[in-house]
Amino acid sequence: MMTKERMDSIKEVLKPKIVEKLIGEDKVELRGDEVVLKGEYYKKQVRIALKNCDIVDPTNIEEYIAFDGYYALYDSLTKKKPGDIVEEIKNSLLRGRGGAGFPTGRKWDEAYRYQADKKYIICNADEGDPGAFMDRSILEKDPHSVLEGMALGGYAIGSDQGYIYVRAEYPMAVKRLEIAIKQAREYGLLGENIFGTGFNFDIELRLGSGAFVCGEGTALMESIEGRRGMPRPKIHRTAHVGLWGKPTIINNVETLANVPVIINKGYEWFRGIGTEESPGTKVFALVGKVENAGLVEVPMGMTLREIIFDIGGGAQDGKEYKAVQTGGPSGGCIPADLIDTPVDFESLGKIWSIMGSGGMVVMDENTCMVDIAKFFLDFSVEESCGKCVPCREGTKRMYEILDRITKGEGVEGDIERLEELSETVSSASLCGLGQTAPNPVITTLKYYRHEYEDHIHNKSCPAKSCKPLIKYFIEDTCIGCTRCAKACPVSCISGKVKELHVIDQSMCIKCGACYDVCPVKPIKAVSII
Amino acid sequence: MEFKFDMEKNKDKVIEFQDFLNEKKSTKGPLMPALQQAQEVFGYLPMEMLEVISKTLQIPMAEIYGVATFYSQFSFIPQGENKISVCLGTACYVKGAQNILEEIESQLGIKSGLTTPDQKFSIASARCVGDCSIAPVILVNEDVYAKVKKSEIKDIINKYK
Numbered sequence: 001m002m003t004k005e006r007m008d009s010i011k012e013v014l015k016p017k018i019v020e021k022l023i024g025e026d027k028v029e030l031r032g033d034e035v036v037l038k039g040e041y042y043k044k045q046v047r048i049a050l051k052n053c054d055i056v057d058p059t060n061i062e063e064y065i066a067f068d069g070y071y072a073l074y075d076s077l078t079k080k081k082p083g084d085i086v087e088e089i090k091n092s093l094l095r096g097r098g099g100a101g102f103p104t105g106r107k108w109d110e111a112y113r114y115q116a117d118k119k120y121i122i123c124n125a126d127e128g129d130p131g132a133f134m135d136r137s138i139l140e141k142d143p144h145s146v147l148e149g150m151a152l153g154g155y156a157i158g159s160d161q162g163y164i165y166v167r168a169e170y171p172m173a174v175k176r177l178e179i180a181i182k183q184a185r186e187y188g189l190l191g192e193n194i195f196g197t198g199f200n201f202d203i204e205l206r207l208g209s210g211a212f213v214c215g216e217g218t219a220l221m222e223s224i225e226g227r228r229g230m231p232r233p234k235i236h237r238t239a240h241v242g243l244w245g246k247p248t249i250i251n252n253v254e255t256l257a258n259v260p261v262i263i264n265k266g267y268e269w270f271r272g273i274g275t276e277e278s279p280g281t282k283v284f285a286l287v288g289k290v291e292n293a294g295l296v297e298v299p300m301g302m303t304l305r306e307i308i309f310d311i312g313g314g315a316q317d318g319k320e321y322k323a324v325q326t327g328g329p330s331g332g333c334i335p336a337d338l339i340d341t342p343v344d345f346e347s348l349g350k351i352w353s354i355m356g357s358g359g360m361v362v363m364d365e366n367t368c369m370v371d372i373a374k375f376f377l378d379f380s381v382e383e384s385c386g387k388c389v390p391c392r393e394g395t396k397r398m399y400e401i402l403d404r405i406t407k408g409e410g411v412e413g414d415i416e417r418l419e420e421l422s423e424t425v426s427s428a429s430l431c432g433l434g435q436t437a438p439n440p441v442i443t444t445l446k447y448y449r450h451e452y453e454d455h456i457h458n459k460s461c462p463a464k465s466c467k468p469l470i471k472y473f474i475e476d477t478c479i480g481c482t483r484c485a486k487a488c489p490v491s492c493i494s495g496k497v498k499e500l501h502v503i504d505q506s507m508c509i510k511c512g513a514c515y516d517v518c519p520v521k522p523i524k525a526v527s528i529i
Numbered sequence: 530m531e532f533k534f535d536m537e538k539n540k541d542k543v544i545e546f547q548d549f550l551n552e553k554k555s556t557k558g559p560l561m562p563a564l565q566q567a568q569e570v571f572g573y574l575p576m577e578m579l580e581v582i583s584k585t586l587q588i589p590m591a592e593i594y595g596v597a598t599f600y601s602q603f604s605f606i607p608q609g610e611n612k613i614s615v616c617l618g619t620a621c622y623v624k625g626a627q628n629i630l631e632e633i634e635s636q637l638g639i640k641s642g643l644t645t646p647d648q649k650f651s652i653a654s655a656r657c658v659g660d661c662s663i664a665p666v667i668l669v670n671e672d673v674y675a676k677v678k679k680s681e682i683k684d685i686i687n688k689y690k
Contacts, residue, residue, distance in 0.1 A: 130617075130618035130619040130656055131618055131620050168565070169656070171671075206561065206562070207562075208600075209564070209568075211600050211601065212656065224558050226560030228596055229599060230599075244558075288619065288620050288623055325619065361620060372619075372623075376619075379656070511628065
């Protein structure tokens with residue numbers, strides 16, 4: 001059995017060793033008494049959910065203990081009542097990091113007060129938004145923080161059984177979790193009679209099988225129960241009637257990773273970070289056409305400009321920054337002139353986007369907004385479970401309209417049809433997937449309507465990205481190096497050495513190979529018109 | 530393309546799978562783990578094994594079929610020896626992943642989602658593998674290829690031939 005003394009001695013011996021080793025490798029520095037990763041990229045970051053990532057060895061439970069791991073669980077089990085934990089989380093105003101931002105404490109309170117012989121707590125690790133990998137990093141690099149968060153949640157609501165539902169696309173996360181659960185059991189931190197307090201809690205791992213909709217709470221429960229992952233009608237709250245009809249709390253990975261830290265440091269400390277209504281930090285996956293791509297954890301309320309330019313270094317290759325997409329298929333595209341918007345649940349909602357789970361995809365001048373809307377609709381069409389008509393049929397019709405617009409076959413009235421469908425699909429769908437599926441269309445129509453109009457009326461793509469609407473053309477500056485002719489997969493470029501080359505437009509498949517290889521500087525001889 | 534399940538050749542695997550089912554029978558919600566195990570052990574879901582699942586877990590075939598067709602990770606045809614997945618997540622997509630996928634399809638002469646007749650390769654598109662900072666990404670089995678260019682596809686495939 002684990003005891004406080006044993007944890008203290010692990011911490012005393014191991015922590016100085018780890019810190020010394022990491023300082024020797026020049027990887028970390030001390031910020032006050034906190035050990036943080038070193039480098040310009042981390043300077044503006046405040047790491048709570050990621051605090052141990054790249055610092056502790058995720059396959060060694062003792063290293064997690066050395067960095068105050070499982071102390072929150074010890075203190076809670078030995079000194080606090082379940083109701084105290086619920087109060088603490090309620091007071092912290094921690095909001096769900098999976099995207100919707102529902103107050104975690106209120107959720108827990110519902111289940112805490114509902115009497116039942118069995119309750120469940122589920123960790124939603126079915127991170128499916130394209131362009132997002134926050135949860136994967138936490139699961140792979142600090143799995144114990146999630147286990148501890150779940151155990152605390154279990155104690156708070158009176159549950160002895162947890163499930164982690166991980167998507168199968170994350171084999172490393174699954175492996176790390178298996179190791180972590182096994183070690184936690186060996187050290188008596190999961191299982192029966194934890195810390196000798198009589199509290200029992202165990203965790204079972206369940207794998208997804210590649211269905212995006214299973215990230216929706218009730219669909220996830222259906223999947224665990226062994227059925228098609230289709231959302232349930234929301235007649236009951238899952239905090240009352242959830243998995244196998246029992247009260248069930250479902251929290252996102254990042255939310256749970258915040259819990260032990262809040263319990264350790266107190267809700268006042270947590271409220272001191274971020275904004276009044278959205279305290280704490282948020283992890284973002286800053287990706288796409290940005291100079292420094294990677295994970296960033298920053299206090300809520302930081303502006304997009306600080307995240308994308310100060311930390312991310314702006315658009316890649318000196319291109320012009322055009323937009324950022326937040327919230328995945330449920331979110332929206334935020335144009336460059338709104339770059340000073342603070343990032344928190346309310347502010348992003350006001351400009352028609354959402355915080356979402358934390359994907360932040362940067363787009364530059366060469367990204368076509370109609371094409372991006374089409375990309376997300378294609379995603380929603382594929383991932384719609386088919387249970388309700390507005391989502392199943394509506395997203396498909398929307399996709400078809402977007403598809404013909406990007407092919408230059410858009411017709412008068414298409415924009416209005418998209419608007420009408422958006423309204424129907426978002427108001428009549430059963431679950432979050434359908435309700436938010438039109439968001440990428442709504443926001444791009446709001447901020448980039450002219451691009452839609454250009455596609456439809458002028459049959460041109462301003463970003464020069466939609467293939468059927470562009471032409472490759474060789475200018476007079478051609479030096480006749482023949483590289484483009486050699487690279488062309490359909491051999492439609494003719495011309496002699498040191499002479500101007502010509503593309504046969506009737507055969508060109510617009511693959512762009514000629515453009516890629518053209519060596520003429522500073523402006524390529526191959527142009528896109 | 531017809532692929533036949535060889536009961537004799539897979540004898541040991543079938544016994545192992547039956548043991549797994551017997552063990553899972555008493556747990557709650559055993560169907561998903563059962564299908565995942567079958568997919569893992571046999572590389573796909575052979576109809577013969579679905580019947581075994583049905584009998585052992587007492588779940589009708591129709592229900593099993595309904596669940597199996599819902600999830601994209603389950604396949605009713607054998608997967609190739611080498612599985613190529615092309616990430617079509619947002620970051621990869623804006624960096625030209627669609628072209629990469631088309632190149633792989635034309636090199637192998639099969640469409641995404643299918644297996645070559647010699648069962649050497651199968652192609653799949655992945656939603657997002659979470660390696661967006663090194664987009665576009667393709668995976669061959671467990672090997673990750675970062676910032677893939679169209680011109681590199683041929684060499685990558687040849688490594689596994």
